[in-house]
Amino acid sequence: MRKLIACNIVSLDGFYEGPGGDVMALPFEEAFDDYNAERLRAAGTLLLGRRTFEGIKGFWPPIADDPAARPVLREISRLNNAIGKVVVSDSLTPEQTAPWHTTRIVARAQAYKEVAELKRGTEAGDILMFGSHVLWNDLLAHDLVDELHLMIGAGVLAGGTPAFAGRPPGSLRLIGAAPLPGSGIILARYAPEPARTGS
Numbered sequence: 001m002r003k004l005i006a007c008n009i010v011s012l013d014g015f016y017e018g019p020g021g022d023v024m025a026l027p028f029e030e031a032f033d034d035y036n037a038e039r040l041r042a043a044g045t046l047l048l049g050r051r052t053f054e055g056i057k058g059f060w061p062p063i064a065d066d067p068a069a070r071p072v073l074r075e076i077s078r079l080n081n082a083i084g085k086v087v088v089s090d091s092l093t094p095e096q097t098a099p100w101h102t103t104r105i106v107a108r109a110q111a112y113k114e115v116a117e118l119k120r121g122t123e124a125g126d127i128l129m130f131g132s133h134v135l136w137n138d139l140l141a142h143d144l145v146d147e148l149h150l151m152i153g154a155g156v157l158a159g160g161t162p163a164f165a166g167r168p169p170g171s172l173r174l175i176g177a178a179p180l181p182g183s184g185i186i187l188a189r190y191a192p193e194p195a196r197t198g199s
Contacts, residue, residue, distance in 0.1 A: 002119050003146040004047070006129040006136040007039050008163070009185070010150055015160040016133050023055075023131075025160065027153030031183035033072050035151060036130065040079040044125025045118060050089035052131030053103070054096075056080060061099055086118065088135055111135075115144050137165040143194045148172065154184035170195040 009026050010016055018025025040046075048056065063069050063077035085103040088111045097103040106114045118127050129136050139145050150163070172190040179186050 002044070002121060002123070002125070002127055004115065004119055004127040004129070004139070004144060005039065005043075005147045005149060006132075006140070006145050007036070007149040008131065008133075008136070008151070009153055010163045011153060011155050011157040011160075013156045013158065014163050015157045016163045018157045018160040021161070025155075025157055027155030027184070029153070029180075029183040029185055030070075030072075031180035031185050032151060032153075033070070033076060035180055035187065037072050037076050037079065039126075039128055039149070040076060040083065042126050043083060043128035044123045045127045046080070046083045046085045047115070047118070047127050047129050047132070047135075048085065048087050049132035049135040050087055050092050052133075052135075053085070053087045053089075053092070055131065057097070057100060084123075086114070088114075111138075112142055112144065115139060119144070119146075133161060133163075134165070140168050140192060141166070143170070143192070145192055147175070148190045148192060150188045150190070151180065152186045152188060168192060 008016065009028065009032055011026060017023045060077045060080045064074050064081060066074065085100055086106055087103055088106050088108055090108050092105050094105065136145060170193045173193055174188065175191050176189040177186060
């Protein structure tokens with residue numbers, strides 16, 4: 001069975017983005033890009049919400065051919081261009097997916113079923129989520145996220161969007177934690193565990 005991995009950077013005080021939805025307020029470092037490239041190499045499907053999809057699509061496609069970009073950024077661009085994509089949205093249209101025309105759009109009402117089918121699929125590689133705050137919180141609440149990878153950056157935002165939209169119904173078991181090489185970012189990996197019901 002394939003794993004669904006939600007991967008995000010958060011501030012030291014637990015924010016997913018800064019005030020006004022400013023993601024650039026987060027404490028990014030080169031190690032953030034290195035880890036994202038590592039995750040993309042191991043993935044076979046990129047699962048995104050509409051807003052994150054549009055942000056990635058608006059930035060990454062041309063970077064592959066930019067000689068001024070760092071090699072890891074060119075690799076991320078190539079991986080993003082090549083990977084199969086699924087977007088959960090009720091408003092995105094096929095015409096709006098250019099240049100990634102093979103992107104599959106899934107209605108929100110069908111998201112749980114489609115994600116469960118993706119996980120049961122025989123395709124190679126993980127199912128990977130970047131960003132997509134509303135979507136990964138929703139899937140976490142419905143026991144569909146297998147691993148949560150949080151890159152905790154050395155920055156305090158003191159406001160913005162909290163990483164968690166509410167308390168997950170189960171618990172999070174730490175399966176690994178380490179600083180990313182040459183950075184102030186700590187990678188904390190968790191395995192969500194469903195809530196136990198009494199007998």
